[in-house]
Amino acid sequence: xxxxxxxxxxxxxxxxxxxxxxxxxxxxxxxxxxxxxxxxxxxxxxxxxxxxxxxxxxxxxxxxxxxxxxxxxxxxxxxxxxxxxxxxxxxxxxxxxxxxxxxxxxxxxxxxxxx
Amino acid sequence: xxxxxxxxxxxxxxxxxxxxxxxxxxxxxxxxxxxxxxxxxxxxxxxxxxxxxxxxxxxxxxxxxxxxxxxxxxxxxxxxxxxxxxxxxxxxxxxxxxxxxxxxxxxxxxxxxx
Numbered sequence: 001x002x003x004x005x006x007x008x009x010x011x012x013x014x015x016x017x018x019x020x021x022x023x024x025x026x027x028x029x030x031x032x033x034x035x036x037x038x039x040x041x042x043x044x045x046x047x048x049x050x051x052x053x054x055x056x057x058x059x060x061x062x063x064x065x066x067x068x069x070x071x072x073x074x075x076x077x078x079x080x081x082x083x084x085x086x087x088x089x090x091x092x093x094x095x096x097x098x099x100x101x102x103x104x105x106x107x108x109x110x111x112x113x114x115x
Numbered sequence: 116x117x118x119x120x121x122x123x124x125x126x127x128x129x130x131x132x133x134x135x136x137x138x139x140x141x142x143x144x145x146x147x148x149x150x151x152x153x154x155x156x157x158x159x160x161x162x163x164x165x166x167x168x169x170x171x172x173x174x175x176x177x178x179x180x181x182x183x184x185x186x187x188x189x190x191x192x193x194x195x196x197x198x199x200x201x202x203x204x205x206x207x208x209x210x211x212x213x214x215x216x217x218x219x220x221x222x223x224x225x226x227x228x229x
Contacts, residue, residue, distance in 0.1 A: 035217050039156075045205060045220035052215060089156055097213040100171050103148070105158040 002027045004092050006106035013082045013113055020067070021077040021109045023092030031097040034075040036066065039089040039108075048090075051075055082113045118142050121206045121221035128196060129229050136191045136224045138206030146170075146211050147189035148218065149181060152203040161204075164189055165211060193226075201228045 003026040013019040025034065036048040051059045051066045059066040067076040079086055092106040121138040128134055140147060148171075149161040163171035164183040178194045189206060203225050209218035 031213060033213070033215065037217075037220075043203065043225075044222045045207075047217040047219070050215045050217060052213070091158065095218075100163065101146075101211055102160045102163060102171055102173075103150075103207075103209075103218055104160075108156050 002029070002032075002094050002096055002104045004094050004104055004106035006092055006109050008109045009107075010110045010112065013079075013111065015084060015113055015115050016081055018078060018080045019082055019111065021079070021090050021092075021111065023075045023077065023106060025073050025075060025092075025094050027073075027094065027096060029096045029098055033095045033097065034066070034068070035093045035095065035103070036064070036075075036077045037091045037093060038086075039091065040085075041088070045091075049077065079111075084113050084115065087111060087113045118219050119206055119208055119221040121204075121224055123224060124222065125225050125227075127227045127229065130196055130198060132196050133192070133194045134196060134226070135193070136204055136206075136226075138189045138191070138221055140187055140206075140208035140219070142208055142219060144208040144210050144219075145186060146209050147183065147186075148207040148209070149189065149191050150205040150207060150220075152205060152223070154202070158205070162189075162191075196226075196228050198228050201226055 032053045034051045038046045049061045065078045089108045119140045146165045148163045162181040167183045203223045206221040207218040
């Protein structure tokens with residue numbers, strides 16, 4: 001079984017500041033991938049960043065970085081230099097690399113960036 | 116070039132009707148998915164097809180019937196629509212196996228049952 005927990009229903013941040021969105025996961029599998037998606041108010045799902053369970057380095061993609069702590073089973077998303085356009089829902093998701101490899105999502109965090 | 120396209124974008128219909136949502140991907144992926152996003156924004160997988168074979172069926176009522184005529188298409192037919200079916204339905208595609216390649220999502224179909 002796999003489970004994703006996002007404990008922050010909503011987060012506020014001022015423009016240009018950094019923000020961390022929390023994600024913890026639960027699985028007994030050793031091989032998996034962790035993904036973050038952004039869903040703006042227009043509704044589409046936008047892939048942001050990926051971390052594999054065997055990756056030793058934390059993933060980075062532009063202003064997004066993933067703080068991966070395997071022993072703690074956490075995969076927090078860090079957004080640096082927040083912009084107004086970052087206001088959206090953010091979903092953490094996990095895919096096991098055994099079995100049918102479905103993507104399991106957390107409940108999401110709504111981020112609001114203020115000027 | 117739209118990678119995953121689903122139609123229609125909006126679907127408003129009455130209880131008891133039957134409706135279909137179509138999905139097509141041009142990414143060459145071998146696996147396609149249907150997800151349901153409820154009013155609280157929670158996303159949950161419904162079905163998955165790999166090379167036209169159903170591999171995931173997540174305790175979805177049998178009023179929902181997916182069909183994959185080929186690897187690039189996955190349709191969702193819903194019979195006897197109920198109020199609780201109101202949601203956003205997302206189609207997605209991806210590859211099986213360990214990969215840093217994400218699943219790609221369509222823009223969603225917002226289904227509203229009157």
